[in-house]
Amino acid sequence: MRILLMGNPNVGKSVVFNRLTGIKVIISNYPGTTVEFLEGSMIINNKKVRIIDAPGVYSLIPSDRAEEVAANLLMRDPTDLVINVVDATNLERNLYLTLQLKELTLPMILNLNMIDVARKRGIEIDIPDLQQALGVPIIPSVAVSGEGIKKLRELIVKILRGDKIENRV
């Protein structure tokens, strides 16, 4: 089993990776901190699941080496679940990649991260509506403080177990 963390640069993929696996990784506040993928694992239903932190990409059409690494991770090997980490403060730009990822018809979770910053900036996101528009389950989170990670983990377990996911938060 293989989970891939995908998303735009600097949205917090490495923080989510660190929260899910406990593996220490270099996390910074600028795009392009992760240029090589990192692999870790989680134990789910007594099985070891590989989880991969991909470098950030704006599009599945790569324009540099780091994006190439990410696109190859997605296209070359079979993936059981994509966790699309999305920056809630830059919804429109992030959704571009989400729509591209959705075409791949792989099981997917949208992790709407930095929801606290979005709220502080006066950005209000109607999560049930977004979920309906995309047809993808959404977990809001504040990865740096750990908020929402438990729910994310539960949803990962459900999806990998093959449960049918209800279309609501």
Add this chain to the structure above:
Amino acid sequence: MKIEFEPKIERAIKYLQEKISLPRWQIILALEGSKEFKKKISQKILKEAVQEVEKDHGEPIELIMLKERFGQAGAIASRVQKVHHRHPTFLEKLEDATVKPLTGLPIAAGILWGIFKFFITVAGFITDRLMVPFFEGPYDNFIRGSVEKIFPHGFIHDMLIGAPGTGYLESFGLLTTGIFVPIGIVLPAVLVFYIILTLLEDIGYLPRLAVLVDTVFHRIGLHGYSIVPVILSFGCNVPGVMATRILTTDKQRFMMLTLLGISIPCMAQTAVVLNIIGPFGLPWVGLIYLILMGIFISMGSLLNKILKGETPEIAIEIPPYRLPRLSNLLMKTRLRMEQFLLGAIPWVFVGIFIVNVLYALHVTDFLSKILGPIMGRWLGLPQEAIYSLVIGFLRKDVATGLLAPLLNAGIMDLYQVITVVAMLAIYFPCAATFAVFLKELGVKDTLKSTALMLAVALGVGGLLHFIFSLIS
């Protein structure tokens, strides 16, 4: 909800689906410009499929797809998102102030000056007030006592703790210099540097610095973002080289790697340089950095002119300022220190081991016969400096450390030491960085880059000797 493209694009997709057996997502990616999937469709069929759409929009299909997608993303975003107006916070005002040249440049100068002062003071304090007393006191008593009990004198004695009567920087014993250089001198500098770097990274200052230096970097064919690999390289060239992956063309990456290799000394070298040359006054250390900066700029513009290839614009995102988190600061610093200790100490040991073997075998006599004319006439260096230049292929801190006894004994003067220090920074990356060069550039380009470094080192070394001989 199924997300569809406009009818004519959907028709093109259907057309392709009928002609070739590819899943919808691969066809869409091909239309969006993916080279990998484009290869799977014959040019003729692809052209037939997109003819009508392209004519209709008057644009190539990649651009049409891009606009369609952004249209879809925008429609969803504006449907689910409400943005309330509110006044800019202090951090947001600061964000503007630090990127506008008028306020940003003085702020940047102030920040860099503050960092420099803080770095020199704190790293110097740890080394001089904590490490030196520890190594010369309790550590020395223990190690010297234990070693001399078992090996009173001879090759192994010298290999472990150096010849009798020499200080910790000069002895070149595995347990004296081999531990003192990485732990006593380099570690404090690396620690302080990484704490500062982490703060800058986590706050989000680096991309803003990139905006400020963009104009200067563009003159030498590089993007302002190249400041990020440069700053990382001041710590260690290995992560610096990795960070160049965000540059888009081979030309930019070759240039950037070569410039990093040539003119950015890592913290290991800086720390030892500060220890050896610092006592003569910080302006001397500054002179070395000025020389290297001059080389960075002149080599950059030269490479930009002679290398073929493009240097396209890249858009970078400027993240908001965030308050750094202590937990992340601790995790990152620990991680980087671990990487430093595991990556550096073995190489320092190998370096010092080789130095001892070279001394024992009297290799200088042999090397000075071959390199004599270059060393003496062209560079104006005594033959003893050969050791340093040989070890520099492996580790810069050990190589620079080898200059200390030569300077103390009066075999080399300050000008000569500065010449060698500059050459050490230029002529070759250390072994670890060389390995990353091979991985990132391939054998051919790495050799090209290395040849360039050697040539520049010899040129600059000769030039410095010439200038110094005029003024001394």
